[in-house]
Amino acid sequence: MSARNRPVRVAIEATEKRAFASAVDWPGWSRTAKTGEAALQALAEHAERYAVVAAQAGLSFAPGEYTIIERVRGTATTDFGAPDVPTAAERQPLTSADAHRMVKLVEAAWAVLDRVARDAPPSLRKGPRGGGRDRDAIVEHVLAAEHAYARKLGVKVAAPHRGEKTAIATMRGTIVEVLRDARSADALVERGWLPRYAARRIAWHALDHAWEIENRSQA
Structure with a gap:
């Protein structure tokens, strides 16, 4: 990881049917899949797309390693397709x-x-x-x-x-x-x-x- 890159802190919200991976420090950079691991992969795959958002906000964006810092139990809303549970962060x-x-x-x-x-x-x-x-x-x-x-x-x-x-x-x-x-x-x-x-x-x-x-x- 270069000196410019910063670790990406991730929270996972999951049920038996669906999971969301959300970058704690980057509102909106959240992706969903059937499992937490697949959601995390989808999150990483959307880094280039989120870079457009960070640039629009005038912020430096250089994601490094992805670290899961929290896991929370999802709800019926999670199953429906929306992140629903606030994290400790x-x-x-x-x-x-x-x-x-x-x-x-x-x-x-x-x-x-x-x-x-x-x-x-x-x-x-x-x-x-x-x-x-x-x-x-x-x-x-x-x-x-x-x-x-x-x-x-x-x-x-x-x-x-x-x-x-x-x-x-x-x-x-x-x-x-x-x-x-x-x-x-x-x-x-x-x-x-x-x-x-x-x-x-x-x-x-x-x-x-x-x-x-x-x-x-x-x-």
């Missing part, structure tokens, strides 16, 4: 610098999704059984999910729709304000979600669908 207090960095990565995930959706064709390649949403439906799904996530942070705004730039900016800007002002693991508990977990879930969802659009835009 996400219960640690946030400094102002921590919060600022975290927010930059969430905003970068949104920027990547918006750029990918803008450049993608309206109709996407279907799955083996002809399934899968097209581009606009994916964007609407992400925005609806973000509106639900916002409520977990105590954010009450109108639900935006695709193309409503002002409404989208208002919702995301309010989410950012809450995350940036969070200073302890207890800050958002009464609202529903821990700040670090909220950042991970929001960024993961945006990137998961950005990468889906990229994959399904290919012939």
